[in-house]
Amino acid sequence: MTLSDHRQLILKILCSTPDTRASELSLRTGLPITSSIAPNELVLVYEQTGLELRNSEDKPGTGVKVETKWLRHAMKRGLEHLRGDPLARALNAGNAKLTVIDATAGLGGDSLLFAALGHQVTAIERNIAVWALLDDGLQMLRSDPELSEIAARITLHLADARDYITQNKTSPDVIYIDPMFPPKRRASALPPLELQRLRSVVGEDLDAAGLLEVARAHATHRVVVKRPNDGKPLADGVLGSHQGKTVHYDIYRKG
Ligand SMILES: C[S@@+](CC[C@H](N)C(=O)[O-])C[C@H]1O[C@@H](n2cnc3c(N)ncnc32)[C@H](O)[C@@H]1O
Structure with a gap:
């Protein structure tokens, strides 16, 4: 996976209400914003505990994130x-x-x-x-x-x-x-x-x-x-x- 081909993946930023951090992330990464997750999609989403990566089955707060x-x-x-x-x-x-x-x-x-x-x-x-x-x-x-x-x-x-x-x-x-x-x-x-x-x-x-x-x-x-x-x-x-x-x-x- 290289920098240039990341857009081939079904990877989006999940954001249901306007959020500056999500818009900035979309600008920095080129990833589109969505308000819902389709099956087989992965999303980056800001939760209280920080940015996480999850799919449509994961509960909020249970996604992949930096572990400390x-x-x-x-x-x-x-x-x-x-x-x-x-x-x-x-x-x-x-x-x-x-x-x-x-x-x-x-x-x-x-x-x-x-x-x-x-x-x-x-x-x-x-x-x-x-x-x-x-x-x-x-x-x-x-x-x-x-x-x-x-x-x-x-x-x-x-x-x-x-x-x-x-x-x-x-x-x-x-x-x-x-x-x-x-x-x-x-x-x-x-x-x-x-x-x-x-x-x-x-x-x-x-x-x-x-x-x-x-x-x-x-x-x-x-x-x-x-x-x-x-x-x-x-x-x-x-x-x-x-x-x-x-x-x-x-x-x-x-x-
Ligand atoms: C197994 S993970 C590393 C896990 C990491 N050691 C940790 O503690 O979380 C491998 C990571 O290296 C990245 N990677 C692989 N080759 C790379 C390269 N040539 N330049 C930059 N990143 C690379 C991959 O995108 C992937 O995120």
Whole structure:
């Protein structure tokens, strides 16, 4: 799924009474506004809890959105314990604060983990609907006294990461890649329903190996790739892996 072909999907913005935020979102994304959801349509809709993505069967408030409960919970426990997370260990940061490009930002869960660890994150998402959800989620977090400092470490861009990295000639310490896994493999942090919805707007990230090649040419420290435990490495040259319950993180040296 690329920036240019998102309009082929039946994706709309749901808004039954005039709403400035919905009109602005329609202008920014090019998505049409509708006042009702047809079966097999997906809509972006502003609820009190923020922007969410849902279909005609989902109840208001139950759609896919940026999830921050885990982060609030982690803050209560003390963020230090996040250093033990396999993804945190895969960065090999020691006590350093790194610059990280999250090249496949999705709903921002991993970007938030990096930012909670104190790293400076450039989050890149190419799918217009997913970008809109994450943009709204980050805006809400920036005005949340508890989480604003963490959210302020994340800068979001709507772009294909291959283009962004090559055009900006950027050299971050780490580039992180988490492409959409093949279907029927539930090796994701996202619950199955969220994964389904996300997959229905994003499709398969079949070009992930090309992204890895670009990432290896630009990261100064390492590239980290999330894989399902039953999946093959994205490319040869894995230096080592950090094991999680259902996924692992492959490390690649800069190319
Ligand atoms: C499995 S999801 C990532 C989930 C994310 N790690 C999280 O914590 O929510 C993959 C996302 O990467 C995006 N993506 C894939 N390839 C991309 C690329 N080359 N540039 C930008 N975004 C990309 C997809 O649109 C999709 O939203």
